[in-house]
Amino acid sequence: MSKAAAPANPPPPMPTSREDINGTWRFLEWGVEQIMSHLDSGVDLRTYMSLYTSIHNFCTAQKAVGQTNLTSNHRGAHLLGEELYHRLNEYLKRHLQGVHAEMVKHSDEALLTYYIQQWKRYTTAGSYNNHLFRYLNRHWVKREMDEGKKDVFDIYTLHLVRWKEDMFGSTQNAVMDAVLRLVEKQRNGETIEQSKVKEVVLSFVALGIDEADSTKTNLEVYRQYFERPYIEATQQYYKNESSTFLAENSVVDYMKKAERRLDEEKERVPLFLLAEIMQPLMKCCEAALIADHAVLMRDEFQILLDNDREEDMARMYKLLARIPEGLDPLRNRFENHVRRAGLLSVEKVADQGESLDPKAFVDALLEVHTQYATLVQSAFTGESEFVRSLDNACREYINRNKVCAKNSARSPQMLAKHADNVLKRSTKATEEDDMEKMLNQVMTVFKYLEDKDVFQKFYSQTLAKRLVHGTSASPDAETSMISKLKDASGFEYTNKLQRMFQDIQTSKDLNSAYDDWLGQVLDKEDKKGGIDANYQILGTGFWPLQPPTTTFTPPPSIVKTYERFQNFYTQKHGGRKLTWLWHLCKGEIRANYAKLNKVPYTFQVSTYQMAILLMFNDSDNVSYDDMLAITGLQKETLDPSLGIMLKAKVITASPEGATPQSGTSYNLNYGFRNKKLKVNLNMAIKSEQKQEVEDTQKTIEEDRKMLMQSAIVRIMKSRKTMKHQLLVGETVTQVKSRFSPKIPDIKKCIDILIEKEYLERLDNDELGYLA
Known part of the structure; x- marks a missing residue:
């Protein structure tokens, strides 16, 4: 407030009587008018203090009168304080009528300029008046509010209430329309004065007076009169723009524009809006820019997939991820696409029939998986649901493709052959890192195999041959592979494989001991004429080795050699019997x-x-x-x-x-x-190899029956009684980690266990456990 400038109009005389309401108000009204309409010149400090003193004198005089003449304590102060309050209230009404009459003459940006100017002037004056009437606030206003009067406010809040009732209701629509036109200009690329929008927002917020506590504000006015129309206008703007743009441009170009528009709206919020608008605003933009055109974008997805448009797929993913269930159709299409790609990749190599190269088959499987696993990470941010779609597709084309159309066990069998080739000494993997990479590729395919028991059988056979014939590329690589299988399928899955390794190590120690023994019991001549031999003792329960398919009479020189070892072994391990596997x-x-x-x-x-x-x-x-x-x-x-x-x-x-x-x-x-x-x-003799495969298949079938039966017994032992259908379902759950069981096979196993008196049939299709 300026001290130097003189008042625009001379002040009326100060009231001579402390109880003179009319004289007091004339003097106060002049001072309030100077503050409200002449802020630049205002009143000097001396005059301001006179105004303040007159309010104080008037209120304290009435307090004294009230105590002398009225029966109710402070009643006089109540009555006369109320008179002063209401006269100020009426003045504010008249003042705002003049402001309103001038405001309606303006429109668009001029209207905003005038509105903001008047709002700032009015609220600044309100702050000064609030200080001027501080004594009234502290006594009369406080008592009225303490008594629960809802229509009494402190002097500054009274200013806001008057603006809200006398100005806001009749101007807010015009102000808001001007704001929306200004924002639309910015959306169309023009430069605007953002501070104007910010000032309007702050004015709407200030008018949110809490009815329960007039000293507090809420966002109800802002939400109803600013946020709601702002969001509605935004949605309509983008509805119109997106429809027009799509009519003339491609979906890919539209996605780029939608992405840019969403970023712009997000950046606009901290510039001149409240942070609270962010969520509803983005939701409305997403509805207009994405949800309304989601079908078009999803239809484009297959084209992007077919043409490996990774960047555009990433853009589509980010857009559709913003709306509820926006990605579900994409995941389904992605899964179907990967499955088709996998089946086609296998078809290209499947025509080789029985002579199919295991590496070519596994490479065909991996090529598709690698391509789309990379896509999931780069375009779909590795999202778990897209990973699930990829896994479902890979499981399908790896287990049900042209190669295994006649024999479902062909995929695990081919993978085991490939693993054998990788781990053999002739492998091209010269570096340890190359070997590890190839083993990880085997495990990638292994993860999707449904018949993991088939892989286990064939892998254990090839491992046995590598160990027996000493053709492993590296003991470390063999150990690494078994460790990976153990991590993937558990200790039981690899137990026998680890025991095979132990037998090889034990055999090395045994051969060393035999050489020492031989040196003690034979003279030089005997050793010179003997055959240099190495022996491996393989535990019957752990090695998947078939007995010889033919009779055989070893030559005398071999007989003499192995009999010496047999004598040594019998002395060392008395109760054991050696069976010679001549075919190995x-x-x-x-x-x-x-x-x-x-x-x-x-x-x-x-x-x-x-x-x-x-x-x-x-x-x-x-x-x-x-x-x-x-x-x-x-x-x-x-x-x-x-x-x-x-x-x-x-x-x-x-x-x-x-x-x-x-x-x-x-x-x-x-x-x-x-x-x-x-x-x-x-x-290798082909007829023997073929026989070995057939024998292995029979072994697998027998093992599966035993696995299903043991699972059924375990379940029934814990449940005692169970419905037939539930037992079948639970059995599937327990054995599916090893292979995919067929329902008729499970039912046969149940019948076998009933015959063996492990189970019994009860009423209502229930089965009972017999201890």
Whole structure:
């Protein structure tokens, strides 16, 4: 308030009597008018103090009169304080009528400018008047409010109440329309005075007077008269804009625009709006910009998938994630797309039939998984529901594809073969990191296998052969793979695999002990004539090894060698029996009759081939009948073993080209030539491999029956009685981590257990447990 400037009009005289309401009000009204209408000049300090004193004198004089002449305490102060309060109230009404009459002459930005100017002037004056009438506030107003009068306010709040009732109701629509037009200009790219909107917001907030406590404000006025129309106008603006834009532009371009518009609205809030508007405002923008056009965007999703438009898919994901259930159709389409891509990828390699390369098959599975797992992370932020869709799709195409159409066990079988190739010494993985990467790829596919028991059987067989034949690329890699399987499927799943490793280590220790024993019991001559041999003792319950399919009479030199070991082992472990697995044994024979640069060739052979070739030490010509008689081999084993040696031209048939049969004889080929000094003749026999696969399948079926039966017994033991259908469902739940059981198979197992008197049938389709 300026001290230097003089009042615009001379003041009336100060009241001569302290009780003179008319004289007091004339003097006060002049002072209030100076404050309300002439803020720039205002009143000087001396005059201001005179005004303040006159209010004080008037109120205190009336208090004294009230105590002398009236029966009710302070009644006089009540009556005369009320008179002063009401005269100020009437003055404010008249003042605002003039302001309103001037305001209606303005429109748009001029209206906002005038509204804000008058609001600031009025509220500033209200603050000064509140201080001027402080004595009235402290005494009369306070007593009235304490007594629960709802229509009495402190002087500053009275100013706000008068503005709300005399100005706001008739101007707020015009003010709000001007605000909305201003904001629309900004949305259209024009620069605006944002402070104008901010001032209007603050004025609406200030008018939210709490009826229960006039000293507090609420947001009811702001919400009803600013927030609601602002949101409605925003929604309508974006409805119109989005429809127009989509009619002329692509969905991808629209998504970019929608994304930009949402960011703009979010950034606009802290500039001139209340933070409370953020949630409803964004919700309305999302409805107009996204929800109303969600169907169009979802229809575009398949095109984006087909063309690997990762960035656009990420944009669509972020937009549709903003609305309720916006992503569900996308997840379904993504799942179907990945499943189709996986099936198509497998189809490309499936035509090779039985000769299908396991690596090609697994690569076909992984190619699709890797592509879309990367997409889920980059475009869909690794969201759990999209991960679930990916998992569902991969589970489908890995377990139900063209390769396993006739045999559901083909996928796990092929994966086990691939793992075998990875872990064999011939693998191309030279670095440890490469090996670990390849093992992780195996585990990626393994995670989706439904028939994990099939993989376990075939994997344990290939592991057994790698360990027995010493063809593992790395013991660390083998251990790492078993550890991964253990983490994925539990201790029980890998228990036998770990025991196989223990047997190999025990066998190494045993061979060392045998060599020491041999050095003590044999003289130098005996050792010189013996065969250099290595033995592996494999526990019957842990190794998935089939017994030989043929009879066999080992050559005397082999008999002599293994009998020595047998004597040693029997002395060390008295109660154990050794069973020789001749079909898994192998060795090396030096061909002194055929040399490469004066160095004899070395043949790597099976024990059966060794027995055949040792017969040529006694004669250059051996008949087929003698081979059958001396080796004791069956024709199904002898013929393929001869076939490999014939193909390699180690021996020749007489007559030439004769098939293995009675009357055929075989000669050593003294003219044998080969580029390698070591020649491998120990090839797998296809008929034996086929038989092994069939035997494994039978074993799997038997194991599954036992697993289902044990699960049923466990369930019934804990429940005692159970409905048939519930028992079937619970059994499926318990065994599905190992394989996908068929309902008829479970019912057969229940019938078997009833026959064995583990279970009994009760009334109402219930089953009971028999202890």
